Amino acid sequence: xxSKLVEYSKxxxxxxxxxxxxxxxxIQLFRYSAITWNTHRIHFDKSYAKEEGYPDVLxxxxxxxxxxxxLCTDWMGADGVMKSLNVSIxxxxxxxxxxxxxxxxxxxxEMEDKLLFYIDLIEVxxxxxxxxxxxxxxxxxx
Amino acid sequence: MTKIEKVAxxxxxxxxxxxxxxxxxxxxxxIKRYALAVGxxxxxxxxxxxxxxxxxxxxxxxxxLLPSIMDWGVGKDEVDLNKxxxxxxxxxxxxxFNGIRAMxxxxxxxxxxPVVAGTEITMHSEVVDTYMKEGxxxxxxxxxxxxxxxxxxxxVLCICRRTILAR
Numbered sequence: 001x002x003s004k005l006v007e008y009s010k011x012x013x014x015x016x017x018x019x020x021x022x023x024x025x026x027i028q029l030f031r032y033s034a035i036t037w038n039t040h041r042i043h044f045d046k047s048y049a050k051e052e053g054y055p056d057v058l059x060x061x062x063x064x065x066x067x068x069x070x071l072c073t074d075w076m077g078a079d080g081v082m083k084s085l086n087v088s089i090x091x092x093x094x095x096x097x098x099x100x101x102x103x104x105x106x107x108x109x110e111m112e113d114k115l116l117f118y119i120d121l122i123e124v125x126x127x128x129x130x131x132x133x134x135x136x137x138x139x140x141x142x
Numbered sequence: 143m144t145k146i147e148k149v150a151x152x153x154x155x156x157x158x159x160x161x162x163x164x165x166x167x168x169x170x171x172x173i174k175r176y177a178l179a180v181g182x183x184x185x186x187x188x189x190x191x192x193x194x195x196x197x198x199x200x201x202x203x204x205x206x207l208l209p210s211i212m213d214w215g216v217g218k219d220e221v222d223l224n225k226x227x228x229x230x231x232x233x234x235x236x237x238x239f240n241g242i243r244a245m246x247x248x249x250x251x252x253x254x255x256p257v258v259a260g261t262e263i264t265m266h267s268e269v270v271d272t273y274m275k276e277g278x279x280x281x282x283x284x285x286x287x288x289x290x291x292x293x294x295x296x297x298v299l300c301i302c303r304r305t306i307l308a309r
Contacts, residue, residue, distance in 0.1 A: 022181060028179065028181065031175070031178070031179040032179040032180065034179075035172070035175045035176045035179045036176075036210050036211050036212050037211060037212055037213040037214070037217060038212040038213070039212075039213075039217070039223060039227040039228060039229075040212075040226060040227050040228050041225075041226055041227035042226065042227075045227070048226070048227075060210075061246050062206060062209065062210035063180060063210075065206050065209075065210070065249070066180035066182075066204065066206045066210065067180070067181075069204060069205050069206045070180065070181070070182055070184075070204070073184060073204070073205070074184070078186060078192075078196040079196075081253070081256075082205045082253050083252065083253055084250070084251060084252045084253065085205065085206065085250075085251045085253070086248070086249065086250045086251070087248065087249055088247070088248035089246070089248070
């Protein structure tokens with residue numbers, strides 16, 4: 001734990017979080033709809049998704065949010081606490097897409113006994129198109 | 143009045159509406175299944191001993207779990223679902239607005255306390271704002287919901303400000 005605390009104190013504004021790659025599958029989308037009790041056909045019925053003008057079933061908006069959440073929680077480790085998360089969806093994603101989640105520290109605040117990191121988040125697909133973006137605030141012990 | 147203006151007027155009539163829903167317990171199986179579904183491998187979500195070593199009372203839920211549950215209840219009979227599979231309750235639109243598409247427009251979440259397996263959840267929901275904007279393809283009606291999730295002791299777990307848009 002001691003070595004991790006030293007590591008976190010070295011992070012500064014403009015530092016990048018290690019990126020996270022997600023490759024959504026149809027099984028994943030099915031499981032996600034099941035556990036969130038989401039009956040929206042656009043996430044499991046390809047013929048319906050095509051009627052709506054999409055090439056395939058769509059990744060759920062909260063699943064995009066979960067990917068960006070994991071980007072932060074993987075980086076902060078067990079010592080960290082996520083304080084807030086804002087997410088907006090810009091473009092749909094489908095199974096087979098390769099989604100890269102990236103984060104950059106935009107603000108670092110040093111409190112008496114903790115560090116607060118404000119992180120800009122983005123998720124892009126294999127064509128470098130933005131699928132989701134947002135911001136997170138992560139607290140780490142000092 | 144155009145259909146979207148009627149939707150905006152309907153949204154305005156909902157302003158200030160408050161509901162309280164008892165959502166039941168978030169148990170360890172739900173947490174583990176959710177974590178697996180999103181592709182998480184963090185031991186805090188699966189391994190009770192590890193979670194306790196790190197100061198938690200048991201396994202905890204990934205932060206985004208509470209706002210991601212679409213329906214906390216049993217759900218509606220299939221005959222009461224629309225063609226898209228959703229019920230009219232979902233985006234607060236009733237059947238008179240056929241042809242209007244409603245969708246999520248983003249969320250802002252604050253996390254106040256970790257959700258430990260076994261926590262009983264109550265959600266306090268309020269319609270806090272509505273407005274209309276001109277989009278590239280016409281007018282869009284917005285509705286903002288504030289959902290506050292509390293535990294069995296009344297302590298706040300998560301506050302979620304959700305934007306719903308209709309066009």
